Amino acid sequence: xxxxxxxxxxxxxxxxxxxxxxxxxxxxxxxxxxxxxxxxxxxxxxxxxxxxxxxxxxxxxxxxxxxxxxxxxxxxxxxxxxxxxxxxxxxxxxxxxxxxxxxxxxxxxxxxxxxxxxxxxxxxxxxxxxxxxxxxxxxxxxxxxxxxxxxxxxxxxxxxxxxxxxxxxxxxxxxxxxxxxxxxxxxxxxxxxxxxxxxxxxxxxxxxxxxxxxxxxxxxxxxxxxxxxxxxxxxxxxxxxxxxxxxxxxxxxxxxxxxxxxxxxxxxxxxxxxxxxxxxxxxxxxxxxxxxxxxxxxxxxxxxxxxxxxxxxxxxxxxxxxxxxxxxxxxxxxxxxxxxxxxxxxxxxxxxxxxxxxxxxxxxxxxxxxxxxxxxxxxxxxxxxxxxxxxxxxxxxxxxxxxxxxxxxxxxxxxxxxxxxxxxxxxxxxxxxxxxxxxxxxxxxxxxxxxxxxxxxxxxxxxxxxxxxxxxxxxxxxxxxxxxxx
Numbered sequence: 001x002x003x004x005x006x007x008x009x010x011x012x013x014x015x016x017x018x019x020x021x022x023x024x025x026x027x028x029x030x031x032x033x034x035x036x037x038x039x040x041x042x043x044x045x046x047x048x049x050x051x052x053x054x055x056x057x058x059x060x061x062x063x064x065x066x067x068x069x070x071x072x073x074x075x076x077x078x079x080x081x082x083x084x085x086x087x088x089x090x091x092x093x094x095x096x097x098x099x100x101x102x103x104x105x106x107x108x109x110x111x112x113x114x115x116x117x118x119x120x121x122x123x124x125x126x127x128x129x130x131x132x133x134x135x136x137x138x139x140x141x142x143x144x145x146x147x148x149x150x151x152x153x154x155x156x157x158x159x160x161x162x163x164x165x166x167x168x169x170x171x172x173x174x175x176x177x178x179x180x181x182x183x184x185x186x187x188x189x190x191x192x193x194x195x196x197x198x199x200x201x202x203x204x205x206x207x208x209x210x211x212x213x214x215x216x217x218x219x220x221x222x223x224x225x226x227x228x229x230x231x232x233x234x235x236x237x238x239x240x241x242x243x244x245x246x247x248x249x250x251x252x253x254x255x256x257x258x259x260x261x262x263x264x265x266x267x268x269x270x271x272x273x274x275x276x277x278x279x280x281x282x283x284x285x286x287x288x289x290x291x292x293x294x295x296x297x298x299x300x301x302x303x304x305x306x307x308x309x310x311x312x313x314x315x316x317x318x319x320x321x322x323x324x325x326x327x328x329x330x331x332x333x334x335x336x337x338x339x340x341x342x343x344x345x346x347x348x349x350x351x352x353x354x355x356x357x358x359x360x361x362x363x364x365x366x367x368x369x370x371x372x373x374x375x376x377x378x379x380x381x382x383x384x385x386x387x388x389x390x391x392x393x394x395x396x397x398x399x400x401x402x403x404x405x406x407x408x409x410x411x412x413x414x415x416x417x418x419x420x421x422x423x424x425x426x427x428x429x430x431x432x433x434x435x436x437x438x439x440x441x442x443x444x445x446x447x448x449x450x451x452x453x454x455x456x457x458x459x460x461x462x463x464x465x466x467x468x469x470x471x472x473x474x475x476x477x478x479x480x481x482x483x484x485x486x
Contacts, residue, residue, distance in 0.1 A: 002082055002096040003029045003071075004104075006127055006247035007052040008208045009059045009168050013127035016166035018095035024176035026089055027060055027071050029053055031192060032078040034107075039194075044341045044375055045246075047196035048206045050189050052248050055207030057186060060175065063168060068177030073186045079107055083114035088182060091120060097127035097247075100288040101379045129281050130154075130162055130251055133288025143289040145298075145394040150285070151278045163256045200340070204242055204375060211249035214240050215257060222261050225269035232333070232344040233417035238273065241376035244280070251277065283384035286394055293383055295364070297392035304477050305392075308360040316359045319460050320351070321369055323422070326459035328434060329409035330354045332422035339422070341375035346412055352389035353403040358466040360473060363390035391474070399474045402467050409435040425456050 001018045007029075009015065018025045031053075036046060057071040074081045086094055094115055099108065112122045126132050136144060136153050144150035189195065205213055218238040221228075228236030243249045255277055261270035286293060297303045308316070319325050323334035333347030343351070348370075355366045367386040371377050387393025391401065413419055416434035420427040426437055428448035433440035437450060438458055445452065452458045 001025055001027045002094055003027065003053075003056065004096060004247075005099060005245070006097045007049070007056050008211075008248050008250070009056070009063050010208060011165040011250040011253055012097070012168065012247075013125040013166045014095045014097045014123075015168050016171075017123070017125055018093075019168055019171035019174045022093070022174055025095075025174045026085075026091065026176050026178055027069075028082070028085055029056070029071055029073050030078040030081045031073070031075040031187065033075065034077050036075075036192065036194075040372075041194055042196050043194065044196045044200055044204070045377070046192075046194045047189060047198070047201035048204050048242060048375065049246060050192075050194075051201055051206035052208075052210075052246060054186060055209065055248075059208060063172045064175040065173055066175055066177060069175045070178070070183065071186070072178050072182060073184070075187045075192050079111045079114060082111055083118065085182070086115055086120045087118055089178070093121040093123055095123045095125070098124045098132070099128065100133055100284055102287075102291045102294055127166075128247070128251065129284050130255060131157065131281060131285075133285040136285060143285055144282070145286075147279065147282050147394070150282050151275060154278050154281060158255075163252045163259075165250075165252065206248070208248050211240065211243035214238065214243060215249065215254070219257060219261060222258075222273060223266040223269040226272035227269070229272070230346045230412050232336075232347055233413055233415075233421075237345065241378075245376045245378050251280075279384075280381060283380040286384055287380040293387065293393070294379070297390075298387055298394050299392055301477055302390075302392035305362075305473060306476075307362040313359070313361055316460055317355070317361055317365060319457070320355050320359060320361075320366075324457050325354065325461075326438065326457040327354065327405040327409075328416075328419045328423050328426060328437065329413060330405050332413075332419045335422040337370070337373050341373060343370075343374065344418075346408075348385055349389055350403055350405060350408050352386055354405055356386075356390045357402045357470045358405070358461050358463060360466070360469060363387065363392065399478070400471055402470055404463060406436045406463070423456070426450055 001015050006012050006014065039046060053071065053073060060071055061069055072085065074085070082094060099105065108124065115122045131154060133143070136150060136157065138144060144153065204210070215238075218240065221235070225236060225238075228234045230236070240249065240254065244251065244254070255274065258270050258274040258277065262274070286298065290298060320330070320334065323331035323338065325331055329347070330351050333343055333351045336347070337343040352363070352366055355361050356363050363386045367382055370382055370386070371379075374382065384393060388395050391399035409419070415431055416429070419434055426434060426448065429437060429440060429450060430444055433444050437445070437456060438452060450456055
């Protein structure tokens with residue numbers, strides 16, 4: 001059994017199937033150098049994975065009635081390491097759970113070929129999602145390209161059997177101890193060249209126990225999820241996204257928990273959260289069925305957009321990255337991302353919309369920046385979210401939707417609590433001025449010891465003028481005049 005994005009014993013399809021079908025099952029994980037080598041040495045995600053692998057090893061030892069069972073861990077290129085282990089262990093088959101990202105699919109095909117040359121079968125199982133990308137289709141047999149009808153079809157198809165846990169305990173006796181020649185200590189982070197801050201990694205609560213703790217906490221407040229989830233200063237989200245990303249908890253368990261909460265009175269909070277889980281599945285479907293979205297717009301005509309380029313655009317992009325745009329909510333969001341690796345979902349939309357529709361910068365540049373810094377980075381969701389904000393994706397909303405960063409700030413951080421946390425240089429401004437410091441009275445700026453352009457930047461772009469440029473940019477692609485746009 002080859003663990004990948006499924007770092008748990010509980011409700012793990014490939015582990016369940018391997019234990020159920022095989023007399024002896026060895027368990028392995030590879031810190032894949034093809035993925036890790038390009039990453040910065042302080043990457044929190046590697047720390048989260050490492051801590052979760054250590055927890056998985058402990059859980060497997062506790063699960064097995066056989067002494068000596070442990071996780072075989074290698075720091076190598078996965079495709080070579082898995083074939084080598086299969087040969088050295090003399091196995092008949094390798095079990096793993098499906099991954100739908102194009103590079104992962106290509107890697108798995110290379111692994112399949114290498115294993116086939118050894119006479120070893122390669123069995124992939126659905127686990128990352130409730131329904132695989134090709135399972136939910138329109139009446140015409142095509143993939144859905146709009147979320148709401150996809151969600152309706154998804155919910156209509158869902159049965160109790162789809163959410164039934166894939167247990168490991170009933171067949172744990174099949175877990176086998178690796179031969180002494182293959183037993184090695186799990187490599188440390190330092191041995192692999194990484195040094196992420198340990199306190200930040202632990203705050204993410206790695207491992208299955210951490211995921212369970214997060215879920216238990218969230219279920220105690222899920223009834224308020226729909227009311228609080230858009231306010232970054234409040235404890236509204238589930239904070240489970242990093243656990244879903246690395247599989248320390250199963251999607252089936254979360255969907256079942258949402259349904260149970262809805263039945264026991266959590267109401268719209270639980271149903272709203274369930275809808276968010278279905279959004280995740282929708283983006284997996286889009287990525288799986290339309291892999292061109294990795295580098296291109298879902299709607300091909302939007303690849304013709306002329307984005308801002310050159311030194312001025314690069315300077316604007318750098319200001320956005322560093323949280324120095326002069327728009328406090330945008331800057332607070334980007335600083336939260338840079339400092340913690342987390343970014344509140346509402347602010348993912350606000351910051352992305354600002355980059356694309358206020359600064360006119362290609363969404364792919366922002367997507368890559370998020371990919372490098374988000375603890376919960378997931379290609380399907382990140383790509384889908386960016387294309388939603390850029391209006392280049394599978395979105396029923398019109399292309400002329402443009403977030404006003406000041407209006408968003410006034411609505412979702414009305415007292416400026418979130419802004420004050422991440423933009424302390426303007427923390428003393430009154431609530432009436434903190435959302436748009438350039439409009440503040442001189443007396444308020446002086447009292448807060450804020451000098452615009454020195455202590456905090458003036459806006460790098462005027463929203464209304466940027467809005468007009470964006471309307472013209474998109475109208476040109478659509479063959480319409482900007483003056484005809486509502």
